[in-house]
Amino acid sequence: MHGLMQDQPLLISQLIDFAERHNGSTEIVSRRVEGDLHRYTWAECAQRARRVARALDAHGLDPGDRVATLAWNGYRHLELYYGVSGAGRVLHTLNPRLHADEVTWIVNHADDRVLCFDPTFLPLVQAIHVRCPTVERWVALCDGSHVPADSGIPGLVSYEDWMAAPGLDYAWPRFDEHTASSLCYTSGTTGHPKGVLYSHRSTVLHAYGAVQPDMMGLSSRDSVLPVVPMFHVNAWGLPYAGAMVGCKLVFPGPALDGRSLHGLIESEQVTFAAGVPTVWQMLLDHVQSVGGKFATLRRTVIGGAACPPAMLRAFEQQHDVRVLHGWGMTEMSPLGTICSLKKQHDALPVDERLHILEKQGRAVHGVEIKVVGEDGQDLPWDGRSAGELLVRGPWIARDYFRSTADGPLVDGWFPTGDVAHIDEDGYLQITDRSKDLIKSGGEWISSIEIEHIAMAHPAVGMAACIGIRHPKWDERPVVAVVLRPGAQLTPRELLDFYRDKQLARWQMPDDVVFVDAIPLGATGKMLKTRLREQLKDHRWTT
Ligand code: AMP
Numbered sequence: 001m002h003g004l005m006q007d008q009p010l011l012i013s014q015l016i017d018f019a020e021r022h023n024g025s026t027e028i029v030s031r032r033v034e035g036d037l038h039r040y041t042w043a044e045c046a047q048r049a050r051r052v053a054r055a056l057d058a059h060g061l062d063p064g065d066r067v068a069t070l071a072w073n074g075y076r077h078l079e080l081y082y083g084v085s086g087a088g089r090v091l092h093t094l095n096p097r098l099h100a101d102e103v104t105w106i107v108n109h110a111d112d113r114v115l116c117f118d119p120t121f122l123p124l125v126q127a128i129h130v131r132c133p134t135v136e137r138w139v140a141l142c143d144g145s146h147v148p149a150d151s152g153i154p155g156l157v158s159y160e161d162w163m164a165a166p167g168l169d170y171a172w173p174r175f176d177e178h179t180a181s182s183l184c185y186t187s188g189t190t191g192h193p194k195g196v197l198y199s200h201r202s203t204v205l206h207a208y209g210a211v212q213p214d215m216m217g218l219s220s221r222d223s224v225l226p227v228v229p230m231f232h233v234n235a236w237g238l239p240y241a242g243a244m245v246g247c248k249l250v251f252p253g254p255a256l257d258g259r260s261l262h263g264l265i266e267s268e269q270v271t272f273a274a275g276v277p278t279v280w281q282m283l284l285d286h287v288q289s290v291g292g293k294f295a296t297l298r299r300t301v302i303g304g305a306a307c308p309p310a311m312l313r314a315f316e317q318q319h320d321v322r323v324l325h326g327w328g329m330t331e332m333s334p335l336g337t338i339c340s341l342k343k344q345h346d347a348l349p350v351d352e353r354l355h356i357l358e359k360q361g362r363a364v365h366g367v368e369i370k371v372v373g374e375d376g377q378d379l380p381w382d383g384r385s386a387g388e389l390l391v392r393g394p395w396i397a398r399d400y401f402r403s404t405a406d407g408p409l410v411d412g413w414f415p416t417g418d419v420a421h422i423d424e425d426g427y428l429q430i431t432d433r434s435k436d437l438i439k440s441g442g443e444w445i446s447s448i449e450i451e452h453i454a455m456a457h458p459a460v461g462m463a464a465c466i467g468i469r470h471p472k473w474d475e476r477p478v479v480a481v482v483l484r485p486g487a488q489l490t491p492r493e494l495l496d497f498y499r500d501k502q503l504a505r506w507q508m509p510d511d512v513v514f515v516d517a518i519p520l521g522a523t524g525k526m527l528k529t530r531l532r533e534q535l536k537d538h539r540w541t542t
Contacts, residue, residue, distance in 0.1 A: 010204035012181055013086035013172035015243040020046035023220055023246025029268050030074040031253035031260070033118050034146070038075055042246065045079060050170040051163040052083025058165055059137060061089055061113055064180060068092040068112035068135075070103075070121040073230045073251040076141045076159055080116060081230070081239050083163075085181040085200070086172050092183040093231040096120075097522030100127040106185050106193055107132045109402065116141055116159060120254055122148050129153050137162075177201035183401060184233055186330035187521075195401030196330050198234070202395040206333040207240040209364040209395070215338045216272070216301060216324065222247040223268055223296070227261065227275035228304065232523050233334040236274055236301070236326075247272075258286025269296040276304040277311060278524040281462070284314050294319050301326045301338065305525050306430060306448050308455040309358045316354060327360035327430060329416060331408075333395040336369065337361040337428050359429040360420070367393040369428060370413070371420055383423030386431045389416045438467030438477045445477055445507050447528075453501050454479050457494060459487035464518045464526045465509060468538050477509040478538060480531060482518060489514075513538065 019026075024043030032038050056067065067084045069091065071077040084091040092110050094103055096117075103124065107115065112132070116139040117125050125138060129152075138153045140146070143160040181200045185193040211218045218224065224247050226238040234240070242249045250268045252261060261283050265273065275283075280302055286292070300315060303326030315321040328334030339361025345353055363369045371379045371387040379385040390413035397414065399407040408414060420430045431446045438445040447465035454463035462482040467475035483489060491512035498508040519530035 009174065009177035010201045011086070011172070011174065011177060012082065012200050012203055012240065015204065015207065015240055016042075016046045016049055016082040016086060017172070019243040019246050026220065026246055026248050028075050028078065028249045028251070030251040031255050031264065032074060033072065033120050033142070033254060040075065042243070045075060046082070048163070049079045049082035049086060050172075051165075052079050053087035053172070054170050055163045055165060056084065056087050056089055056114075059114065063088040063175075064090060066090045066092045066110050066112045066183060068094050068107060068110065068115040069231065070094050070096045070115065070117040070124065071141055071230065072118055072120070072253045073226055073235060074118075074141075074253050075251065076116075077230050078239055078249070078251070081182075081234070082243075085203075088173050088175055088179060090180050090183050090197070093234065095185070095229075095231050095522050096124060100124055102193065104128045104131045106195075108134065109192070110183060110185075110195060113137070114139060118142075118254075119146060119148060122151060126152055175200075177204075182234060184231070184330055194403065196397050197401045198333060198395075202333060203234075203237070203240055205366060206237050206335060206395040207244045209366045210237050210241045210335050211245055212364065214340045214362065215335065215364050216241065216274075217299070217340075218242070218245045218247055218272065220246040222272045223250060223270045224248065225250045225252065225261075225265060225268070225270040225273040227252055227256065227273060227279055229523065232304075233328070233330045236303070236328070236334055238274060256282075258282040258284070262287055262292055265297055266295060271296055272299045272301075273297060274301040274303075276524045277302055277307050278305075278462075278520060278526075280311060280315075284311065285461075287319070288314075294321055297321050299324055303327060303334075303360075304523065306360075306452070307358070308452050309354070310452070310456045312358055313354060316357070323357060325357060325360055327418075327428065331397040331414060332367065332391060332393075335364050335395075336367050336391060337363050339427070342425065356427065359423075359427045361428060362426045363428070366395065367391055369422065371422055376410075379421070381422040381424055381426065383427075383429075384421055386419050386421040388434060389418045389420040389428070389430070390414060391416060438465070438475050440467075440470070440473045440476055440506060447477060449503065449507075450477055450479055450498075450509050453498055453503070454481060454494065457489070457497050459483055459489040460494070461485075461487075462518050464528065464531055466528055466532050466535065468511075468532075468535060470510075476511075477507075478511045478513060478535065479509045480513050480515045480518060480535065482515060511538070 019042040030038045111134045114137045141159045144158045147158045226235040299322045301324045307325045312323045325339040328336040373387045379387045450465040451463045461484040465479045470476040519527040521527045
């Protein structure tokens with residue numbers, strides 16, 4: 001039809017082209033496995049990404065073939081993000097914290113042909129390589145002098161040698177924007193992990209959504225620290241959003257302890273950081289213990305699990321850092337909502353504003369949200385009616401990679417397995433997960449609220465609430481608590497702390513158990529299933 005717009009495909013290679021041309025001198029700083037800090041620019045990153053693409057051509061990889069990574073957040077990983085996807089192959093980020101058997105299963109399921117790994121993960125690669133027959137090339141993410149000797153891995157080559165081949169410069173291919181670009185597996189509630197396959201179109205659209213002012217609000221002036229791993233939903237899309245706006249990127253490599261992160265934030269004048277609550281708690285504990293400050297940090301996205309209100313308050317009130325509480329899923333690329341205030345909230349007292357910021361926030365344009373009751377009917381946006389949360393949009397999975405089962409969609413909507421309510425202003429609040437609610441006497445109890453209250457007690461370092469079988473009530477909530485070093489607390493004292501905390505009596509936990517550690521999953525989230533298993537023989541003391 002005449003008079004319409006150009007039909008240009010949305011491709012990941014255009015992001016790196018843009019960064020090179022418009023913000024080519026902006027820095028990318030990475031802490032390496034070797035321990036030093038590596039610095040270069042978007043322009044150098046773009047050049048090296050094209051060399052990666054040439055190496056893939058030289059290897060004879062077909063369009064759509066998978067190249068896997070077992071890698072920390074760093075510049076070489078970033079080059080693979082662009083080189084692999086830009087060249088029409090699929091970047092498959094593997095989670096190195098999974099068990100070797102699970103990694104093997106995933107590599108075989110994905111038919112990965114090349115696997116690039118940080119030398120840290122050599123023992124894992126040694127454990128899996130004979131069981132991964134589809135992998136033709138193992139690449140160590142280092143230079144030739146750091147390739148582990150006697151690794152036992154046939155044909156092991158250093159990344160620098162692998163991509164060093166001389167040759168002409170490279171022009172990114174153009175193809176359909178619906179072409180697959182990257183792959184990330186997520187754990188199933190039962191059975192094997194499930195692969196989520198992103199496309200060029202979904203990735204670029206997601207980046208447009210993420211950088212919006214009411215979302216991550218990124219600009220070329222920012223110095224951005226993605227602590228969330230690049231193997232977990234593409235570090236929440238920050239490598240792509242970063243190229244789109246041309247900001248400085250700072251990668252922490254393997255050093256994720258509070259001291260290292262704080263040092264990096266200060267030395268690289270980080271203005272924006274993103275991570276899960278467990279890692280941020282370590283950062284806050286460190287900063288508190290040394291009486292430290294954040295000189296440049298202004299915003300942080302906290303997501304992947306609910307941000308405890310005590311953490312929000314510590315960032316906001318002690319450190320003057322705006323918390324952007326975010327919610328999303330691997331299946332959603334991952335951004336669904338981020339919490340930021342509207343103009344009308346400016347006049348509210350501080351406490352009320354903070355209370356709003358505790359919510360998961362408002363949907364990004366591009367993601368439609370709704371909550372439905374047990375009958376599947378839409379629930380009103382009244383800030384009270386909680387039900388299953390469903391989502392729809394161009395960066396949300398339709399199906400799982402190579403799945404033979406029925407797709408997950410319900411009338412075109414993706415069921416999140418989260419339970420939430422939405423208020424009149426569109427603020428979403430996750431109240432629990434459908435798989436993780438506690439049902440007592442036929443009524444639901446939110447484990448998240450119970451945890452938040454425990455976390456607000458000064459003696460509590462970490463808390464996890466689970467439902468435990470109860471002879472009378474079916475299930476009752478028990479809170480497992482890790483005390484802060486040197487702190488003392490009795491179960492009775494903590495249970496008393498629950499009084500006058502906006503919980504009905506029957507919603508308060510019945511018991512407290514002190515544990516040395518809460519089991520955490522590969523991405524730092526609490527493993528409630530493991531905890532339930534640990535506490536299954538719990539004897540009621542109350
Ligand atoms: P994943 O696919 O591993 O990123 O996990 C997604 C799930 O993590 C969501 O379905 C939620 O259950 C949970 N989640 C993510 N962000 C939040 C948040 N801000 N608050 C509560 N739960 C969250």
